Amino acid sequence: MDLAPAFDRLMASHRSIRSFKPDPIDPAEVDRLLHAALHGTSSSGNLNMVSVVKTADAERKAHLCELHGGQPMVLQAPLLLTFCADTFRTREWLALRGARPGFADFVSWHTAAFDAMIFAQTVALAFESRGLGICYMGTTLFSMRAIADFLELPPQCLPATTLVVGWPDEAPPQRDRLPRQAWIHDERYQRPSRDDIEERFRDREARGRARYMESSPEMAQLWRDHGITSLAQYYTSRIKYDPDRFAVFSAEIEALLRERGFGVASAP
Ligand SMILES: Cc1cc2nc3c(=O)[nH]c(=O)nc-3n(C[C@H](O)[C@H](O)[C@H](O)COP(=O)(O)O)c2cc1C
Known part of the structure; x- marks a missing residue:
């Protein structure tokens, strides 16, 4: 089979x-x-x-x-x-x-x-x-x-x-994932450089930000209220995975x- x-x-x-x-x-x-x-x-x-x-x-x-x-x-x-x-x-x-x-x-x-x-x-x-x-x-x-x-x-x-x-x-639609170079390692862990991080997160950052901003006017307003300007900032903001609450x-x-x-x- x-x-x-x-x-x-x-x-x-x-x-x-x-x-x-x-x-x-x-x-x-x-x-x-x-x-x-x-x-x-x-x-x-x-x-x-x-x-x-x-x-x-x-x-x-x-x-x-x-x-x-x-x-x-x-x-x-x-x-x-x-x-x-x-x-x-x-x-x-x-x-x-x-x-x-x-x-x-x-x-x-x-x-x-x-x-x-x-x-x-x-x-x-x-x-x-x-x-x-x-x-x-x-x-x-x-x-x-x-x-x-x-x-x-x-x-x-x-x-x-x-x-x-x-x-x-x-x-x-199916959600994106990080590209395979970001997380598949051969034999030992290869630490990403700043340029690697820049490149590997670029697409999802653009898509993620667009998705949240377009999901509802309320969400877009929340981002503005909390001074959030990027997906990375959103994740540890008070409205997502707030480290203080964690x-x-x-x-x-x-x-x-x-x-x-x-x-x-x-x-x-
Ligand atoms: C352990 C775990 C907890 C999750 N908790 C929530 C949740 O509380 N609410 C929610 O809307 N989605 C939750 N999700 C779904 C993720 O947001 C979702 O898997 C991710 O955004 C990728 O989207 P996809 O599953 O459509 O590919 C959770 C996923 C996992 C694996």
């Missing part, structure tokens, strides 16, 4: 989708795709230390929408999947079998969270292969505690990411990991 053309088509068809039709997704098909995706994804030690919480209920989606910073697609998409790094279930199994306790430390968070992320991406491809659209919700990290509590996650189980899923109601989120996440048994100094 030659899968290469299917892979190329799937890659070419990817766009994050932020506008969805109200049509539901067959729940049996959702579970089938999730099941197939887990089988088709590598798993550290094959421990499968992930859990997925499905949210389709309108009221519960409305609450999660707030926790995701009001991003409208959370409410609009028929399905929300929260991917959790979950060593709780494994620990319960170990206890049941009288094994040494473990997986309650920072390394285990890292392991389970990476498993959850690569699994999420397989799930994303599974849905995209069926013509469904997805968008990741990075806001999962910023509201980790509130989402964990709302989904009633046990200790040693925290959300790593979220996908909204639904039938696309938009067909945006410092607060980082401290919150660190405290939460420790509290839920994923800290550097957590005892098994």
Whole structure:
């Protein structure tokens, strides 16, 4: 079976989708795709230390929408999947079998969270292969505690990411990426010169700036209000990935990991 053309088509068809039709997704098909995706994804030690919480209920989606910073697609998409790094279930199994306790430390968070992320991406491809659209919700990290509590996650189980899923109601053009010279290295890392950086970011800077300025008059006004004149300035401005807010989120996440048994100094 030659899968290469299917892979190329799937890659070419990817766009994050932020506008969805109200049509539901067959729940049996959702579970089938999730099941197939887990089988088709590598798993550290094959421990499968992930859990997925499905949210389709309108009221519960409305609450999660707030926790995701009001991003409208959370409410609009028929399905929300929260991917959790979950060593709780494994620990319960170990206890049941009288094994040494473990997986309650920072390394285990890292392991389970990476498993959850690569699994999420397989799930994303599974849905995209069926013509469904997805968008990741990075806001999962910023509201980790509130989402964990709302989904009633046990200790040693925290959300790593979220996908909204639904039938696309938009067909945006495919987004650019950095050119391959920027990030593919032969044998060892080749540090870019200032000229390399200039050249490798030039196109995306022009396109990114144009996209934001043309996306809505409100966005263009925000750029002016915040004195933003380039894409680079936008990224660390107060209206995007504000380093001051990131410092607060980082401290919150660190405290939460420790509290839920994923800290550097957590005892098994
Ligand atoms: C971990 C992760 C978190 C993301 N979080 C958000 C988000 O909160 N809101 C959003 O609109 N898009 C989010 N995205 C989507 C990215 O903005 C998108 O992938 C990127 O702009 C490239 O566009 P494309 O996916 O259409 O190629 C996220 C993507 C990833 C991988």
